[in-house]
Amino acid sequence: MTRYRKIVIVGGGFGGVKAALRLANKEGFWVRLISPKSYFEYHAALYRSATGHSPLEVAIPLDELFARSNNVEVVEDAVVGMDAEKKTLTGKSGAHYEYDEVIFALGSVTNYFGIPGVDRFAYGMKSVQEALELKTHLHEQLTNHDHDHTYVVIGGGASGIELAGELVGYESRIRRAHHVQNKFQVDLMEAAPRLVASLGERYSKKIRQRLGALGVHVMTDSCVVKETLDELKLKHTSVHSHTVVWTAGQTTHPFFAQYPEVFSFSKKGKVKVDMYMRAAKHIYVIGDCADTQYSGMAQTAIHDANYVADQLIRRYWDWDVTPYRPKRPVYVIPVGPKWAAVRWGNFEAYGYLGWLIRRIADLRLFLMLLSISQAFAVWHYGVVREEACPICRVDTH
Numbered sequence: 001m002t003r004y005r006k007i008v009i010v011g012g013g014f015g016g017v018k019a020a021l022r023l024a025n026k027e028g029f030w031v032r033l034i035s036p037k038s039y040f041e042y043h044a045a046l047y048r049s050a051t052g053h054s055p056l057e058v059a060i061p062l063d064e065l066f067a068r069s070n071n072v073e074v075v076e077d078a079v080v081g082m083d084a085e086k087k088t089l090t091g092k093s094g095a096h097y098e099y100d101e102v103i104f105a106l107g108s109v110t111n112y113f114g115i116p117g118v119d120r121f122a123y124g125m126k127s128v129q130e131a132l133e134l135k136t137h138l139h140e141q142l143t144n145h146d147h148d149h150t151y152v153v154i155g156g157g158a159s160g161i162e163l164a165g166e167l168v169g170y171e172s173r174i175r176r177a178h179h180v181q182n183k184f185q186v187d188l189m190e191a192a193p194r195l196v197a198s199l200g201e202r203y204s205k206k207i208r209q210r211l212g213a214l215g216v217h218v219m220t221d222s223c224v225v226k227e228t229l230d231e232l233k234l235k236h237t238s239v240h241s242h243t244v245v246w247t248a249g250q251t252t253h254p255f256f257a258q259y260p261e262v263f264s265f266s267k268k269g270k271v272k273v274d275m276y277m278r279a280a281k282h283i284y285v286i287g288d289c290a291d292t293q294y295s296g297m298a299q300t301a302i303h304d305a306n307y308v309a310d311q312l313i314r315r316y317w318d319w320d321v322t323p324y325r326p327k328r329p330v331y332v333i334p335v336g337p338k339w340a341a342v343r344w345g346n347f348e349a350y351g352y353l354g355w356l357i358r359r360i361a362d363l364r365l366f367l368m369l370l371s372i373s374q375a376f377a378v379w380h381y382g383v384v385r386e387e388a389c390p391i392c393r394v395d396t397h
């Protein structure tokens with residue numbers, strides 16, 4: 001073989017990290033992973049960080065992930081431009097990055113659908129930083145004695161359900177620790193007539209029942225039209241609250257829209273890819289941004305990453321390449337302590353069994369990214385609660 005292939009991977013999330021790991025220490029490849037953050041974020045457990053569990057489960061340093069790779073360079077930068085003709089990318093730092101092949105794994109960004117005030121006043125649930133901001137806000141309210149009566153989670157998808165289910169118990173716990181007696185409620189609002197509408201009626205119903213048993217007030221057919229500092233306006237009513245969390249919308253990363261001559265988009269706004277996951281010559285798009293059947297799940301991003309990395313290896317060695325085949329993900333939504341709803345094709349499980357499946361799924365994902373000892377250590381953090389209130393150090397147990 002004459003020379004190595006320069007692979008640039010843009011984005012240090014599920015897809016990007018997995019693609020780099022798959023190419024790590026492979027003969028003939030030199031890999032540069034560009035990410036604005038120095039750590040990988042495990043989104044599936046963000047709701048736990050917002051509600052008192054250790055953030056060590058959700059943020060894993062990239063350097064740690066690639067400590068044993070001799071051909072992967074991690075660069076802390078954000079890609080802001082590209083020249084597809086010259087095969088170069090430009091970073092926010094001003095640096096230029098040349099590639100033979102580029103893999104974009106930029107993920108999605110929050111979409112507020114232009115609803116006035118939501119971008120300003122609602123808390124987010126898309127990063128460790130946002131999860132910790134929410135946690136700090138919940139405690140600050142209690143120490144300042146201006147606590148809300150109603151906490152609102154907008155979005156009846158997986159993220160909203162997970163958060164609402166955990167928030168009730170957490171708020172009770174921190175209220176007890178802060179000696180706050182009065183009542184409160186958690187509202188989960190969804191614009192559609194059902195929660196997780198795409199996953200079948202029985203699945204939605206079971207989740208709704210469980211949320212009800214936990215004390216969450218589920219409001220379907222509830223479309224938010226405006227938010228101010230202390231009020232959320234719906235079509236026919238309004239709710240007074242300073243604690244509103246937005247989990248209701250995601251959209252494709254805006255980077256691609258700058259290059260309509262290179263990228264084309266599906267009706268859903270995702271980047272169209274061919275049967276080898278290429279958006280254009282030498283340009284691959286994977287994960288949330290790619291228009292594939294099960295796009296929008298971490299499991300899909302990992303599957304895409306494995307596929308593209310393997311195809312690059314096969315091309316390098318002049319082996320046959322095979323077309324991309326989507327892989328049906330397992331849907332597992334935890335709802336409150338030790339309870340989860342699982343749907344995998346026609347198989348469904350609810351309750352403690354579901355929760356065990358979820359813990360196994362978490363471990364499986366960590367094992368795809370980390371060594372066995374690292375994976376078990378990070379997985380263990382999922383059951384570790386923070387010892388005390390981050391504001392005034394009162395014990396929250």
Ligand SMILES: Cc1cc2nc3c(=O)[nH]c(=O)nc-3n(C[C@H](O)[C@H](O)[C@H](O)COP(=O)(O)OP(=O)(O)OC[C@H]3O[C@@H](n4cnc5c(N)ncnc54)[C@H](O)[C@@H]3O)c2cc1C
Nearest residue numbers: 011012013014015043044079107287288296297298299301
């Ligand atoms: C709260 C929450 C819970 C979830 N729970 C689950 C779950 O239980 N199961 C499941 O399968 N999926 C879950 N998902 C979905 C899953 O997280 C995504 O599908 C997955 O992260 C997509 O992987 P990705 O590689 O496409 O993007 P991401 O993992 O989002 O990675 C994108 C990366 O690109 C980086 N980036 C952004 N802009 C730039 C730039 N300009 N230059 C360079 N890098 C950049 C970002 O920093 C990030 O590291 C959840 C998502 C959220 C938000």
